Amino acid sequence: MDTAEFSLAPQPATMFGVGTVDRVKDMLSGSNGPILLVADPAMTALGVVDRIVSGLAPRTVSVFDTIKSDPTEEQVEAGIAALNAAHAQTVVALGGGSALDAAKAIAVLAKASEPVSAYRLSETPLPKRQIGLIAIPTTAGTGSEATRTAIVTGSDHVKYWFWGDPLDCDAAILDPALTVSLPxxxxxxxxxxxxxxxxxxxxxxxxxxxxxxxxxxxxxxxxxxxxxxxxxxxxxxxxxxxxxxxxxxxxxxxxxxxxxxxxxxxxxxxxxxxxxxxxxxxxxxxxxxxxxxxxxxxxxxxxxxxxxxxxxxxxxxxxxxxxxxxxxxxxxxxxxxxxxxxxxxxxxxxxxxxxxxxxxxxxxxxxxxxxxxxxxxxxxxxxx
Ligand SMILES: [Fe+2]
Incomplete structure (x- = not known):
């Protein structure tokens, strides 16, 4: 056996199966507070956002669905403002890698003392995450739901890595039916x-x-x-x-x-x-x-x-x-x-x-x- 050293940390709590998107409530832990649903706008158009909001009733859910491909620090700042305005204590991320990365950054930096740009390339260590974080991928590729990284584009149009343990999600929901609309x-x-x-x-x-x-x-x-x-x-x-x-x-x-x-x-x-x-x-x-x-x-x-x-x-x-x-x-x-x-x-x-x-x-x-x-x-x- 190859004896290279390794350690295995618990992966995010994970639920897999067709229709699991309707059971986000089962994966919530901790607070009973409001929720911010950060979603790719295509998921609103497909009715998936409404399904999740219904499934989370009677919890208060605010929807932030203006995330575009290759999310920017400006979008993350806007998401943080939406989270704080809603007093959200959990972020549910729904979409492809862009939406997931943006949502992860929003959850981690919601209570940060510095602007988002200060955390590029780990120049400033990420703060401990105080907001719950559940990821629901709708594309199969980045694996962002299982990684502690996010890529966010700066005002200088450069794509920056953000990394650190706070970007690990608490839970991941893998519903194959959500991916069938991908061309x-x-x-x-x-x-x-x-x-x-x-x-x-x-x-x-x-x-x-x-x-x-x-x-x-x-x-x-x-x-x-x-x-x-x-x-x-x-x-x-x-x-x-x-x-x-x-x-x-x-x-x-x-x-x-x-x-x-x-x-x-x-x-x-x-x-x-x-x-x-x-x-x-x-x-x-x-x-x-x-x-x-x-x-x-x-x-x-x-x-x-x-x-x-x-x-x-x-x-x-x-x-x-x-x-x-x-x-x-x-x-x-x-x-x-x-x-x-x-x-x-x-x-x-x-x-x-x-x-x-x-x-x-x-x-x-x-x-x-x-x-x-x-x-x-x-x-x-x-x-x-
Ligand atoms: Fe990649």
């Missing part, structure tokens, strides 16, 4: 994000048999069911598999963090408008053979979990085949025309990204990083 291209991109979380958690310097309990199982499930969830959006069984795998991958990265594909993916995301799941998949497709060669033992386990046999050299082709099967476009978008290999390599060393570079196993000298960056840029379509 195939987003199912593919978010599911690929979960897959890359699981791969990087299985292979970086912090991996252990404890984290692999979650990550290797997530890979096995995603290989089996992500293509079906993309091809048959109404297949609740496949949706449930992918939602569960996304949660497991979140549990895994909460122990280990990510690695090089997320480093390049964030670098790319800071330079062009590209979906996070697509960005990290582009990076994994470009560098998968190199990281696997540098860390054959761990990547042979990943290859086996992907059904490709226990040889690390099988990993990169298997990853590419799965991306093709789910139809994920691995070319760069039109606005990436100014993304250069040099710019990408430099961005891997930005304060927000370098930790993910440092935990990647293997010699990643500038030449190797440059080669991977060139491959990323080479997929840019020509726009004459």
């Amino acid at each position: 195939p291209h987003l199912t593919a991109a978010t599911g690929a994000d979960a897959l890359v979380h699981a791969i990087e958690s299985s292979t970086n310097m912090h991996t252990s048999v404890g984290s692999q309990l979650f990550s290797l199982e997530a890979i096995r499930i995603l290989k089996r069911s992500l293509p079906r969830a993309v091809a048959e959006p109404e297949d609740v069984s496949a949706r449930g598999d992918v939602l569960w795998a996304s949660y497991l991958a979140g549990c895994a990265i909460n122990q280990t963090g990510c690695a090089l594909a997320h480093c390049f993916g964030h670098a790319l995301g800071s330079m062009a408008q590209v979906h996070h799941g697509r960005a990290v998949s582009i990076a994994m497709a470009a560098g998968g053979d190199r990281v696997a060669a540098a860390n054959p033992a761990a990547f042979s386990q990943v290859a086996e979990a992907m059904g490709a046999g226990p040889d690390h050299r099988a990993f990169a082709p298997a990853f590419g085949e799965l991306m093709a099967e789910i139809g994920l476009d691995l070319s760069l978008p039109a606005d990436a025309i100014n993304v250069t290999p040099e710019g990408l390599v430099n961005a891997t060393r930005a304060p927000a990204n370098i930790a993910m570079l440092d935990v990647t196993v293997g010699e990643l000298d500038r030449e190797t990083l440059g080669l991977i960056a060139e491959r990323i840029v080479a997929t840019t379509p020509a726009f004459a």
Whole structure:
């Protein structure tokens, strides 16, 4: 057995199943006070917000549903104002990664002494959370319901990491039926994000048999069911598999963090408008053979979990085949025309990204990083 040290903390109290969204009340603990429901506006339109409010009766629920994709510090400040105006003692977060991240930041920073921007990159340690926090994901990818991180965009348009134990949720509710409305291209991109979380958690310097309990199982499930969830959006069984795998991958990265594909993916995301799941998949497709060669033992386990046999050299082709099967476009978008290999390599060393570079196993000298960056840029379509 690999004897790398690990410790397993209790995960959020978790409820899984179709219809569990109607039972949020079962997961409340502590106060009987008012609740702030922080929701993606699409969930209001779909009637899910009303279902949750009904299920929480007779508790007082205020709804804050103006969260947009890539939430900003300004939106978090507005959410904090809504929470304090309602005297809310619990936040229920409903939506994709953006809504969950915003809601987590609102709950943690509701009583903070400093403005939200002071807590970027843990420059100021997060205060102890005084507000209850329940997460209900409606996409399967970020695993935010199981992680102690949030990404919030500053007034300077830079996406900042926020991290710390207060961002761990008290409870998570995984209702597969909430994810069936996600269109195939987003199912593919978010599911690929979960897959890359699981791969990087299985292979970086912090991996252990404890984290692999979650990550290797997530890979096995995603290989089996992500293509079906993309091809048959109404297949609740496949949706449930992918939602569960996304949660497991979140549990895994909460122990280990990510690695090089997320480093390049964030670098790319800071330079062009590209979906996070697509960005990290582009990076994994470009560098998968190199990281696997540098860390054959761990990547042979990943290859086996992907059904490709226990040889690390099988990993990169298997990853590419799965991306093709789910139809994920691995070319760069039109606005990436100014993304250069040099710019990408430099961005891997930005304060927000370098930790993910440092935990990647293997010699990643500038030449190797440059080669991977060139491959990323080479997929840019020509726009004459
Ligand atoms: Fe990710």
